[in-house]
Amino acid sequence: MNFQSWMAAVQERTERALDALLPPAATAPQRLHQAMRYATLGGGKRVRPLLCHAAGELAGADPARLDIAGCAVEMIHAYSLAHDDLPCMDNDVLRRGKPTCHVEYGEAAALLVGDALQSQAFLLLAEHALADDPRRQLEMLRLLAQAAGSRGMAGGQMIDIEGTGQQLSRAELERMHAHKTGALIRAAILLGAQCGAPLPDAEMARLDDFARRVGLLFQVVDDILDAEASTVTLGKTAGKDAAQGKATYVSAIGLAAAREMADSLRGEARAAIETFGERGRRLHELAHFIVTRTF
Amino acid sequence: MNFQSWMAAVQERTERALDALLPPAATAPQRLHQAMRYATLGGGKRVRPLLCHAAGELAGADPARLDIAGCAVEMIHAYSLAHDDLPCMDNDVLRRGKPTCHVEYGEAAALLVGDALQSQAFLLLAEHALADDPRRQLEMLRLLAQAAGSRGMAGGQMIDIEGTGQQLSRAELERMHAHKTGALIRAAILLGAQCGAPLPDAEMARLDDFARRVGLLFQVVDDILDAEASTVTLGKTAGKDAAQGKATYVSAIGLAAAREMADSLRGEARAAIETFGERGRRLHELAHFIVTRTF
Numbered sequence: 001m002n003f004q005s006w007m008a009a010v011q012e013r014t015e016r017a018l019d020a021l022l023p024p025a026a027t028a029p030q031r032l033h034q035a036m037r038y039a040t041l042g043g044g045k046r047v048r049p050l051l052c053h054a055a056g057e058l059a060g061a062d063p064a065r066l067d068i069a070g071c072a073v074e075m076i077h078a079y080s081l082a083h084d085d086l087p088c089m090d091n092d093v094l095r096r097g098k099p100t101c102h103v104e105y106g107e108a109a110a111l112l113v114g115d116a117l118q119s120q121a122f123l124l125l126a127e128h129a130l131a132d133d134p135r136r137q138l139e140m141l142r143l144l145a146q147a148a149g150s151r152g153m154a155g156g157q158m159i160d161i162e163g164t165g166q167q168l169s170r171a172e173l174e175r176m177h178a179h180k181t182g183a184l185i186r187a188a189i190l191l192g193a194q195c196g197a198p199l200p201d202a203e204m205a206r207l208d209d210f211a212r213r214v215g216l217l218f219q220v221v222d223d224i225l226d227a228e229a230s231t232v233t234l235g236k237t238a239g240k241d242a243a244q245g246k247a248t249y250v251s252a253i254g255l256a257a258a259r260e261m262a263d264s265l266r267g268e269a270r271a272a273i274e275t276f277g278e279r280g281r282r283l284h285e286l287a288h289f290i291v292t293r294t295f
Numbered sequence: 296m297n298f299q300s301w302m303a304a305v306q307e308r309t310e311r312a313l314d315a316l317l318p319p320a321a322t323a324p325q326r327l328h329q330a331m332r333y334a335t336l337g338g339g340k341r342v343r344p345l346l347c348h349a350a351g352e353l354a355g356a357d358p359a360r361l362d363i364a365g366c367a368v369e370m371i372h373a374y375s376l377a378h379d380d381l382p383c384m385d386n387d388v389l390r391r392g393k394p395t396c397h398v399e400y401g402e403a404a405a406l407l408v409g410d411a412l413q414s415q416a417f418l419l420l421a422e423h424a425l426a427d428d429p430r431r432q433l434e435m436l437r438l439l440a441q442a443a444g445s446r447g448m449a450g451g452q453m454i455d456i457e458g459t460g461q462q463l464s465r466a467e468l469e470r471m472h473a474h475k476t477g478a479l480i481r482a483a484i485l486l487g488a489q490c491g492a493p494l495p496d497a498e499m500a501r502l503d504d505f506a507r508r509v510g511l512l513f514q515v516v517d518d519i520l521d522a523e524a525s526t527v528t529l530g531k532t533a534g535k536d537a538a539q540g541k542a543t544y545v546s547a548i549g550l551a552a553a554r555e556m557a558d559s560l561r562g563e564a565r566a567a568i569e570t571f572g573e574r575g576r577r578l579h580e581l582a583h584f585i586v587t588r589t590f
Contacts, residue, residue, distance in 0.1 A: 088406060112449050115452075142422045145415070
């Protein structure tokens with residue numbers, strides 16, 4: 001199967017799985033469940049579930065397990081977007097080409113949507129059998145909780161807020177992004193692998209190396225797109241980083257250097273999983289997709 | 296040991312455990328970790344950890360395990376208070392006799408404090424050994440995620456928001472509170488029991504019955520106190536339910552009937568665990584404490 005078909009197939013099964021794994025809109029409290037579905041379904045590139053499936057294929061994981069793990073990570077991501085768009089954070093009105101969750105449902109509901117999506121993500125990892133050894137499943141829960149929390153994504157958001165209006169060095173930017181975006185992307189990849197047969201430590205280390213570089217790569221490209229693309233193409237407000245005085249790779253090192261950085265990160269990511277050969281094919285292709293995406 | 300000494304001892308060890316289980320204030324991102332500690336430490340009756348310890352003692356659980364489980368539930372509670380006090384929710388400025396988290400640290404930080412505390416709670420249950428059988432520990436994670444999420448606490452908050460300004464029936468109020476306060480109180484009790492030796496199904500059912508009644512009892516007393524007590528005694532803004540048009544037991548059935556309801560719930564809770572005899576002593580005492588508390 002070529003990459004485009006594989007990607008479309010994973011995106012489609014992710015959408016179906018999210019639909020099945022979110023509480024039904026007709027279940028009370030209905031408005032909260034409708035808003036959770038609004039914030040999660042019908043949009044997004046599903047980069048994290050794609051990475052989860054790609055890493056899981058490498059480890060021979062059951063795709064049904066990868067759907068669960070990928071959806072858990074995607075729910076954490078969707079919660080972070082709902083909170084990030086709130087007036088007290090980025091105050092954004094457009095996301096995935098639609099009004100943001102608080103514009104559509106009100107601020108209090110959007111706050112609760114994020115809170116409940118986070119719980120739902122941990123619920124998924126706790127109630128579905130994802131590993132033959134339950135100890136391994138506890139390790140997966142630990143990994144996701146760490147990636148989401150104060151030493152992961154939420155911590156990165158805090159560094160972002162505190163860095164707004166300041167000139168950050170490249171090292172400081174990397175630290176911020178390793179937390180804000182990188183931690184969850186890394187979790188998507190490692191959780192995918194953990195759904196399969198245990199990999200040798202050396203292979204997990206290479207996968208982890210790949211995951212860290214791809215996380216950074218994703219953010220560099222995001223910064224480039226925010227500086228270059230239009231709101232219509234992105235489906236979210238373009239140019240808002242500069243408007244809000246946010247520190248980005250483009251503001252820190254310039255557009256040309258940011259592009260060079262993306263190219264070398266992609267090369268390093270490729271090198272990290274070279275020895276996997278054909279088993280690493282989807283991960284290679286995803287790294288290529290991430291660097292060449294235009295939205 | 297008499298009840299007062301037991302309660303003081305559990306509160307003190309809970310404070311120490313929270314201090315040890317929260318990320319250190321000196322660890323980056325420092326300001327987020329300081330704010331998480333501000334929102335969690337140095338206050339509160341610690342009702343949920345007390346219930347967790349009392350139920351755990353009934354099942355012969357290791358107190359060190361109960362500290363972890365009790366702190367996980369308390370972190371979920373502390374996160375809900377940080378979010379509940381935000382301007383888009385109850386917009387409150389006083390909590391436990393101190394300025395609320397967003398007054399002290401700003402709205403964006405208070406939002407992230409709640410988000411990160413929720414992750415931290417699940418991290419605790421995933422990374423510490425709380426049951427000899429890891430399957431049982433996964434069940435504990437499932438229980439907490441369910442209690443916190445859209446069909447638990449976060450769902451109850453949503454019902455609360457939607458019911459504001461409306462006259463709710465007693466049945467509707469019970470449904471709201473079973474979610475908003477009851478689910479987490481129930482989780483505290485069941486998690487405490489699960490830290491110990493497995494109880495027979497019939498005993499777990501009785502404990503669950505007790506838990507549901509105590510959860511409701513706690514809320515009825517809360518409503519009575521909000522209507523009666525002063526801000527100084529409560530350490531949080533008194534009379535705000537009425538001021539905000541919130542549906543309470545006092546507004547729905549009147550003060551005298553709410554007091555009668557509290558008395559009968561306490562009797563029912565007592566009856567539910569009667570057969571435990573001396574093993575249920577602390578739970579009895581806690582139900583008594585909850586109904587006679589003045590703050």
